[in-house]
Amino acid sequence: MTAASGKVASPRAAGEKPGGENQSVARALAILDLLAGQPEPLGVREIARRLRLAPSIAQRLIKTLANAGYLEQTDATLRYMIGYKAFHVGSSFVGQSSLHSAVMPELYVLAEQEISGFLGVRRDRSVVYLATVQSAGPVAVNHRPGAQTYLHSTAMGKALLAELSDDEVRMLLAHKPLPKLTERTKVALPQLIAELATVRRLGYATSDQENRQGFFSVGAVVRDVSGAAIAVISGAVPTAGLKQPDRTRIAQLVLSAARNASRKLGAPAARVTAAR
Numbered sequence: 001m002t003a004a005s006g007k008v009a010s011p012r013a014a015g016e017k018p019g020g021e022n023q024s025v026a027r028a029l030a031i032l033d034l035l036a037g038q039p040e041p042l043g044v045r046e047i048a049r050r051l052r053l054a055p056s057i058a059q060r061l062i063k064t065l066a067n068a069g070y071l072e073q074t075d076a077t078l079r080y081m082i083g084y085k086a087f088h089v090g091s092s093f094v095g096q097s098s099l100h101s102a103v104m105p106e107l108y109v110l111a112e113q114e115i116s117g118f119l120g121v122r123r124d125r126s127v128v129y130l131a132t133v134q135s136a137g138p139v140a141v142n143h144r145p146g147a148q149t150y151l152h153s154t155a156m157g158k159a160l161l162a163e164l165s166d167d168e169v170r171m172l173l174a175h176k177p178l179p180k181l182t183e184r185t186k187v188a189l190p191q192l193i194a195e196l197a198t199v200r201r202l203g204y205a206t207s208d209q210e211n212r213q214g215f216f217s218v219g220a221v222v223r224d225v226s227g228a229a230i231a232v233i234s235g236a237v238p239t240a241g242l243k244q245p246d247r248t249r250i251a252q253l254v255l256s257a258a259r260n261a262s263r264k265l266g267a268p269a270a271r272v273t274a275a276r
Contacts, residue, residue, distance in 0.1 A: 027053065028061050032070060032086060036146050041079035099231055100131065102264035103222060106233065106257035107133035113253055115235040118143060119222075122160045125172060127151060127232070135237075150211065152178045152192055153185045155219030156234040158205035162196045163221060163229045169193055184210045204255045206247070214239055218251045220258035225266035233258045 030051050035042060042050075048058035062080055065071040069085030100119070107117030111133045119131040126148040143149070151157030152173060161169050170189060178187040186192045199205040204220040211217070217236035221229035235254040237246075 024061070027051070027057070028065055031058070031061055031065065032082070035071065035080060035082050036086070037148070038081075041074050041077060041081040043077070043079045047080070098265065099222065102261040103231070103233060104131060104133070106261050107131065110235045110253060110257055111135040115237055115250060115253060117257070118156065118234045118236070119231060120156045120234070121231045122151070122157075123148075125151060127154060127156045127160065130231070150179065150181070152187070153181050153207060153211040154234070155205045155207040155217040156232045157219075158196065158199055158207065159219035159221050159232045159234075160229065162199035162205060166193050166196070169196065181211055182209055182213050184208060186210065204251055206251065209239060216242055216247060216250070218254040220255045222258050223262040223265065223267035227268045233261065
């Protein structure tokens with residue numbers, strides 16, 4: 001009962017956070033998000049430390065997720081990694097998407113040209129990888145589906161940013177300094193925004209050792225029936241021995257892949273062929 005009104009306050013459900021969010025569910029999802037981004041399995045105490053949870057709470061949540069198949073425990077170290085059930089859930093999202101059906105053949109075409117192909121979408125201030133097709137080239141450029149990367153340093157990210165106005169880009173990226181990943185990474189917003197004007201003119205973006213030393217990539221957006229950019233295709237190759245004609249050829253192949261996927265999705269012809 002409140003002193004001011006004399007009314008009985010509604011008791012909040014056990015484990016419910018302000019705004020109707022369930023604390024236990026939120027913590028379990030945080031564990032899944034953490035492990036999804038790790039190259040190696042983690043132990044209970046390390047998971048608890050990173051998420052600032054009591055080890056006993058982390059243990060209960062992890063055991064529940066493991067029993068349901070969303071986490072698996074390694075035999076050698078007894079640490080935990082993402083389980084088959086989580087993969088099943090993620091795969092169902094991709095499998096239900098006409099985007100996936102339109103893009104995957106194009107990624108395989110790129111791979112046949114020794115270009116590793118990627119499909120991604122923007123989520124808030126990051127690019128999320130949805131699919132990867134590794135080329136037969138000597139150097140692997142691999143990103144797991146669900147992994148995230150930066151907007152400002154990747155060809156995928158810059159192609160997506162070019163779909164926004166300059167003011168929208170500033171609002172999206174000006175909240176904190178942009179990380180400098182290599183000596184070539186553009187971290188000044190005016191410099192990045194100037195480059196986006198070129199991206200809009202050409203219809204594709206490039207990243208020349210700006211996200212990862214020794215790799216060149218090209219990104220171009222995929223459009224749906226309304227003409228809106230709903231995803232991005234990129235192709236990446238090692239820079240060793242790469243000449244300017246090679247860069248031009250890769251750009252045209254990636255742009256063609258994005259246009260082909262867009263046509264399959266019913267994008268208006270004018271939006272498929274014309275740069276902004």
